[in-house]
Amino acid sequence: MALKRPSGRKADELRQMTAKVGVIPNADGSAIFAFGNTVAIAAVYGPRQLHPQHMQDPSSGILRCNYDLLSFSVNERKKPGPSRRSQEISKVTEWALLPVLNLEEFPNTVIDVQIYIIQADAGTRTAGINAASLALAHAGIPMKNLICSVAVGKQNKDIIVDLDKEEEDFEEGEGATDFPIAKIANTNQFTLLQLDGKIPPERVKEALEFANKACEEIYQVQKKALKEVIEK
């Protein structure tokens, strides 16, 4: 049976992406990244002196990410303040970004990355990571490469890319699987892998190939956004 996504998209078709760099004048670096109706904004402050002093690491700078939803970004108002979910996403975002940063070059400092979701329609952590990656580059922090992130997933037995909320709530057959990933652009190196749902081990490779293709497209959008701000 031919695949039918609620959104009408092809299996490997991403939502319309938009990216804009330099959206928060106060920040050292900032960006907005959107997958369709999911919109994330990120700001970078630093590297700056870390306080309290006892948290400083003389051998390396540290990266501190904070991800959260704005209270009105979801249907039922999200109570402001960190939840267990947002704390976990903040941490996996840190892990996703760390492999491209040379923090040893900035001892005793912290780089703060603030990510907020303005409008949520699934895929918020991946949109947040794409925005954060752009914001870090915009802040002029030395990076080995950009990080590209997307959720692949499964709708019953079909692998699809960049699920929206309606697709995430799919319940027939094997249901919906959400498989957010992040990788170092143009490599086979993955920095974020999470999963909720059902996928047989032998199909993981296929899902990663979907992610690889999607990340190439995301990389082009990110590169274009960075060029725009430099050429201005």
Next chain:
Amino acid sequence: MSSMHTSNLTIDKLRKMFSLEKRFDGRKLHDYRNLDVSLEISNCAEGSARVKLGKTEVLVGVKMSLDTPYPDSPDKGNLMVSGDLLPLASPRFESGPPKFGAIELSRLVDRAIRESGMIDFAKLVVKKEELVWTVIIDIYPINDDGNLIDASTIGAIAALKTAVIPNIENEKVDYKKRTSKKLPLSKEIAPLSISFYKLGDSIILDPTREEEEACEARITYGLSKWEGEYMINSCQKAGKVFITQEEIEAIMKILPKKFEELSEKLKKFI
């Protein structure tokens, strides 16, 4: 000494040993330590278990509470998993509100169980839209010698299997009156967590505390069997280094074998 972090010397030594497929305790890189499970270790809990994985030891209890359902799932019971890293269990744990380690531990166990479909939440409804059971799984490591996630999931599964639903009288729970009514659990599905740790180019399983601290990345899978097929139900990568596609593909080949091996060991106890 016990509260010291793993030294760079030890980390370098481990890196070299792993690349020669050796470990301090003589195990192969993908070997688990000895598993021991005892059931019903606390008689006020609706279900409980103690798991020993080498020197790592975890106590898990199941309590049931009667609640109103969430508005978005009026015809389903609930699952709540919490974990507490008590200062009792390690010189590295501090008292106070749960830190990230405790939050991540409980969320990983939660996802492995929830997504596997082991618990039939529809059968935990007492009165539709008014009263449902919440299954609460509490995890307390009492000695941390590494790989708490895998040990805790085993503990949670064992505790769930022993758990009974308490008696209800006038819409109140009578915890003292034991029943023999088991939780609505699938007979076929028993998920497990399998965590792979990476140091240099080596990938190991079931690390001791020292090995775990030396490792640069971790990837935890929640795995189960669903309609006769292996299914990954949850996954989370942690740590400061990346993991390559080749490494992931290699792990996919190891996963089902380790799942069978651990499931066999667990069957002896439950």
